[in-house]
Amino acid sequence: MAISNFETTIGLEVHVELKTNSKAMSPSPVSYGAEPNLNTNVIDWGYPGVLPQANEGALEAGMMAALALNAEITPYLHWDRKNYFYPDNPKAYQVTQQFEPIAKNGWLEIEVNGEKKRVGITEMHVEEDAGKNTHADDGYSYVDLNRQGTPLIEIVGEPDLKTPDEAYAYLEALKEAIQFTGISDVKMEEGSMRVDANISIRPIGSKQHGTKIELKNLNSFNYVRKGLMFEEQRQAKLYLSGQTLKQQTRRYDESTGETILMRVKETADDYRYFPEPDLAPIHIDEAWIQRAQTKLPLAAGVRRAHYMNDLGLEPYDAEVLTQTLAMADFFDQTVELGADAKRAANYLIGDVNAFLNSKHQDLQETQLTPNNLANMINLIEDGTISTKMAKQVFKAITEGQEPVQYVEDHDLKQLSDPAILLPMINSVLDDNEQSVIDFLGGKERATKALIGPIMKMTKGNANPTVVNDLMHQALEARR
Amino acid sequence: MDFLKTTVKDLHQELVNKSLSVADLTQATLDHIKATDDRYEAFITLMETNALEQAKKIDQAGVSSAQMLAGIPFGIKDNMVTKGVQTTAASRMLHDFKPIYDATVLERLSQAGAIGVGKLNMDEFAMGSTTETSYYKQTKNAWDQTKIPGGSSGGSAVSVAAGQVPFALGSDTGGSIRQPAAFNGVVGLKPTYGRVSRWGLIAFASSLDQIGPITRTVEDNALVLNAIAGYDARDQTSSKQTVPDFTANLTGNIKGMKIAIPKEYFGDGVDPKVVSVVKAGIAQLEALGAHVEEVSLPHTKYGVAAYYILGSSEASSNLQRFDGIRYGFRAENVQTLEDLYVQTRSQGFGDEVKRRIMLGTYSLSAGSYDAYFKKAAQVRTLIADEFEQVFGQYDLIVAPTTPNIAYGFGENQDDPQVAYMNDALTIPVNLAGLPGMSINAGFIDGLPVGMQLIGNRFEEAKIYQAAYAFEQATRLFDKIPGGDQ
Numbered sequence: 026m027a028i029s030n031f032e033t034t035i036g037l038e039v040h041v042e043l044k045t046n047s048k049a050m051s052p053s054p055v056s057y058g059a060e061p062n063l064n065t066n067v068i069d070w071g072y073p074g075v076l077p078q079a080n081e082g083a084l085e086a087g088m089m090a091a092l093a094l095n096a097e098i099t100p101y102l103h104w105d106r107k108n109y110f111y112p113d114n115p116k117a118y119q120v121t122q123q124f125e126p127i128a129k130n131g132w133l134e135i136e137v138n139g140e141k142k143r144v145g146i147t148e149m150h151v152e153e154d155a156g157k158n159t160h161a162d163d164g165y166s167y168v169d170l171n172r173q174g175t176p177l178i179e180i181v182g183e184p185d186l187k188t189p190d191e192a193y194a195y196l197e198a199l200k201e202a203i204q205f206t207g208i209s210d211v212k213m214e215e216g217s218m219r220v221d222a223n224i225s226i227r228p229i230g231s232k233q234h235g236t237k238i239e240l241k242n243l244n245s246f247n248y249v250r251k252g253l254m255f256e257e258q259r260q261a262k263l264y265l266s267g268q269t270l271k272q273q274t275r276r277y278d279e280s281t282g283e284t285i286l287m288r289v290k291e292t293a294d295d296y297r298y299f300p301e302p303d304l305a306p307i308h309i310d311e312a313w314i315q316r317a318q319t320k321l322p323l324a325a326g327v328r329r330a331h332y333m334n335d336l337g338l339e340p341y342d343a344e345v346l347t348q349t350l351a352m353a354d355f356f357d358q359t360v361e362l363g364a365d366a367k368r369a370a371n372y373l374i375g376d377v378n379a380f381l382n383s384k385h386q387d388l389q390e391t392q393l394t395p396n397n398l399a400n401m402i403n404l405i406e407d408g409t410i411s412t413k414m415a416k417q418v419f420k421a422i423t424e425g426q427e428p429v430q431y432v433e434d435h436d437l438k439q440l441s442d443p444a445i446l447l448p449m450i451n452s453v454l455d456d457n458e459q460s461v462i463d464f465l466g467g468k469e470r471a472t473k474a475l476i477g478p479i480m481k482m483t484k485g486n487a488n489p490t491v492v493n494d495l496m497h498q499a500l501e502a503r504r
Numbered sequence: 505m506d507f508l509k510t511t512v513k514d515l516h517q518e519l520v521n522k523s524l525s526v527a528d529l530t531q532a533t534l535d536h537i538k539a540t541d542d543r544y545e546a547f548i549t550l551m552e553t554n555a556l557e558q559a560k561k562i563d564q565a566g567v568s569s570a571q572m573l574a575g576i577p578f579g580i581k582d583n584m585v586t587k588g589v590q591t592t593a594a595s596r597m598l599h600d601f602k603p604i605y606d607a608t609v610l611e612r613l614s615q616a617g618a619i620g621v622g623k624l625n626m627d628e629f630a631m632g633s634t635t636e637t638s639y640y641k642q643t644k645n646a647w648d649q650t651k652i653p654g655g656s657s658g659g660s661a662v663s664v665a666a667g668q669v670p671f672a673l674g675s676d677t678g679g680s681i682r683q684p685a686a687f688n689g690v691v692g693l694k695p696t697y698g699r700v701s702r703w704g705l706i707a708f709a710s711s712l713d714q715i716g717p718i719t720r721t722v723e724d725n726a727l728v729l730n731a732i733a734g735y736d737a738r739d740q741t742s743s744k745q746t747v748p749d750f751t752a753n754l755t756g757n758i759k760g761m762k763i764a765i766p767k768e769y770f771g772d773g774v775d776p777k778v779v780s781v782v783k784a785g786i787a788q789l790e791a792l793g794a795h796v797e798e799v800s801l802p803h804t805k806y807g808v809a810a811y812y813i814l815g816s817s818e819a820s821s822n823l824q825r826f827d828g829i830r831y832g833f834r835a836e837n838v839q840t841l842e843d844l845y846v847q848t849r850s851q852g853f854g855d856e857v858k859r860r861i862m863l864g865t866y867s868l869s870a871g872s873y874d875a876y877f878k879k880a881a882q883v884r885t886l887i888a889d890e891f892e893q894v895f896g897q898y899d900l901i902v903a904p905t906t907p908n909i910a911y912g913f914g915e916n917q918d919d920p921q922v923a924y925m926n927d928a929l930t931i932p933v934n935l936a937g938l939p940g941m942s943i944n945a946g947f948i949d950g951l952p953v954g955m956q957l958i959g960n961r962f963e964e965a966k967i968y969q970a971a972y973a974f975e976q977a978t979r980l981f982d983k984i985p986g987g988d989q
Contacts, residue, residue: 070830073601073706073825074585074705074707076702076741077740108820108868110827112827115829118821297870299817303707
């Protein structure tokens with residue numbers, strides 16, 4: 026619902042956790058869900074005497090994000106320290122890019138109610154994540170440093186967004202753009218994508234910006250939208266009742282649909298930023314950017330256009346196939362292996378998605394391969410198996426079996442040999458004189474009664490198309 | 505074993521000849537330290553078990569003539585982490601801290617077969633220039649036990665000068681190797697920034713710290729640097745520059761070498777007696793064939809101010825990790841998290857460390873950054889540029905190491921600024937990342953005077969060349985502390 030007499034300004038800060046092999050500043054592995062403190066080493070603990078070992082892969086991922094978000098890459102940069110004490114931050118500083126972020130001045134296009142709009146991206150920087158504190162019932166707090174040092178990119182958007190719907194559309198577009206770089210899973214539920222939203226409202230015509238409220242710990246795009254909508258209303262009410270807003274941080278409560286005060290900011294934090302003296306400055310040259318560019322997968326939009334224009338798919342199909350990078354890559358590879366595009370799309374959108382939903386798995390976690398799917402589709406296309414038989418074959422390929430071999434082992438071939446089928450057909454015609462007469466008399470429907478017995482005799486393995494053709498030939502021969 | 509007249513090279517010969525076993529040498533070293541350390545108080549921790557075990561292994565393998573450091577005992581400044589051995593950085597904060605890994609320099613020396621025998625006293629977290637800020641003990645000057653040893657590597661310089669070990673490792677952030685080397689009449693080198701890995705060095709100021717050797721002779725110094733220099737993937741500020749054999753230039757010949765004498769290093773605040781000893785040293789170099797000319801380094805006077813801002817800023821950040829949570833000292837009877845931080849640091853850190861943390865925190869704070877940290881960084885660039893210009897025309901810069909000779913305990917305690925000025929002549933070298941060495945140039949009232957040789961980046965070899973020529977011509981190392989007893 027729009028708020029009359031007020032206009033809204035929204036800016037989003039999005040943290041994206043990178044899917045690198047090792048951490049931003051140490052050789053510890055990066056993985057989700059490991060036993061606490063397993064993926065750590067002396068560097069992650071801030072142990073005395075240790076030094077950071079910057080991961081070039083994280084910088085390259087930052088470059089790939091910059092390219093995907095139309096941003097300018099900074100040629101000369103250095104790391105900086107952001108100082109603060111907290112138990113989940115053992116060095117008591119976070120290594121980030123405060124003074125020279127890896128990229129600036131990007132943009133994303135969004136579409137809301139058929140209207141297209143460009144949203145600016147102020148800057149993007151690579152930094153390391155902190156660990157995680159758990160405050161247990163036993164009165165102790167526990168620190169897990171597995172996440173400490175995981176590389177992140179922070180994408181700071183311009184306050185160009187005017188409605189919660191635009192914020193939602195921006196997040197969807199951003200998620201898609203990042204996912205199609207392959208640098209992150211961008212999963213909010215696993216914390217690999219985190220959103221902080223800043224919102225202020227002001228009377229229409231006012232030159233001065235309203236007081237900024239920060240919304241934190243938002244768990245889904247939908248909660249971002251709902252939280253922002255609630256804030257628009259809340260802030261408007263306060264304005265109208267003549268109260269002044271205080272700068273504060275709030276969180277969204279899913280159960281009530283309201284936002285709740287977390288803390289009021291009386292003073293700005295002083296992080297005492299300065300250049301990280303333990304790491305040498307970095308020069309990103311054209312050649313390095315080129316290398317990042319070559320590693321960059323094709324964007325979702327480019328793929329959708331290709332699917333519709335070159336492969337003849339419907340817009341809906343193209344949309345579903347590009348919902349995840351894994352699905353789009355799977356589809357591309359299946360088609361490259363010679364499978365019919367329409368049939369491959371149907372399988373992925375239908376059977377494969379249903380299978381993933383039933384197993385609660387991601388495509389990359391299954392045993393399905395583009396090769397097996399392509400081979401199965403080719404078996405259907407060349408008549409070796411029927412679409413009905415394909416149901417059984419599909420189950421087999423979800424278990425990692427090779428379809429050609431499977432069909433061979435399970436004798437699933439359609440019967441298409443006229444030398445075998447023709448005698449059967451003639452014997453059925455001999456036994457059903459009335460149907461033959463009916464057909465020859467012009468009743469096409471009469472073939473139905475004749476084909477049934479053939480399918481029964483072949484236990485359903487007869488190729489219906491072939492049987493149909495041969496049946497007509499045999500009938501014509503009796504005219 | 506007393507190393508007052510014995511060099512690494514001499515010991516190496518004996519070990520190769522088998523006229524001395526590594527086990528006997530190690531045991532004798534430990535015994536001698538135990539017998540003499542009441543007098544000098546140079547060691548915080550002895551590594552007896554480790555050292556004897558390692559000695560046995562090396563005896564079994566035998567010492568070949570190529571392994572210059574195999575079986576040679578050495579001391580380690582206590583800010584380099586030693587696996588399983590208490591490492592305190594002379595702070596209460598790390599009392600009983602036993603690290604789980606070895607610093608790269610120690611790995612490399614162990615690889616070369618050298619035997620670490622103990623951890624040496626220092627100023628707390630290397631902050632100070634007298635070794636008086638140590639939480640543990642007060643090290644005494646090797647030449648006169650009523651005088652300070654200098655610092656922060658006071659224990660390292662004294663242990664070598666007093667003949668307890670043939671060599672020791674120190675670290676130098678603003679002069680912490682060269683100044684105590686000068687006060688104790690030994691050879692102390694601060695290598696080019698990046699020449700030696702800092703992995704395992706408990707950080708004071710990351711952009712300034714550098715580990716280096718302290719020895720009795722120039723040749724020994726070059727031998728140790730040979731073993732510890734070179735790129736280390738664990739320190740991304742370490743250099744990939746090839747490491748030459750630093751003993752290669754030790755010929756005694758410096759004919760045609762161009763030496764610059766910066767007039768600012770001989771001006772106000774420098775004891776005229778120190779000036780005259782160093783000038784005599786320069787005359788000696790000239791007599792050996794060097795061309796000597798006076799130059800000006802006008803930004804030198806801003807070095808100390810820039811250093812205290814930059815060094816303290818980095819220190820304030822580096823020392824935040826000591827929070828009482830994962831290792832080291834933890835205050836007892838605390839109520840809240842903030843209380844734990846405050847109490848741990850209040851009780852764990854000494855005054856000098858607290859002073860610098862406060863100075864650094866202030867310099868980095870949002871309102872002060874531009875006026876202090878940024879300005880200091882600009883001054884640093886100016887100083888580095890100034891040096892670069894000189895090295896466009898000269899091979900070396902020669903100057904006094906310190907404005908004074910070693911003074912009495914507590915003399916500059918009341919006014920930290922006076923103590924800070926003690927490093928005025930060594931600090932610019934750290935700010936510019938250059939290599940610098942202090943060698944003994946003579947004596948005033950029986951106390952040594954340091955002469956500083958400063959080289960261009962990665963040109964330690966030229967420093968060694970000139971220092972060796974001077975040393976061979978003067979043979980000042982024949983004069984040993986305690987000679988008058």
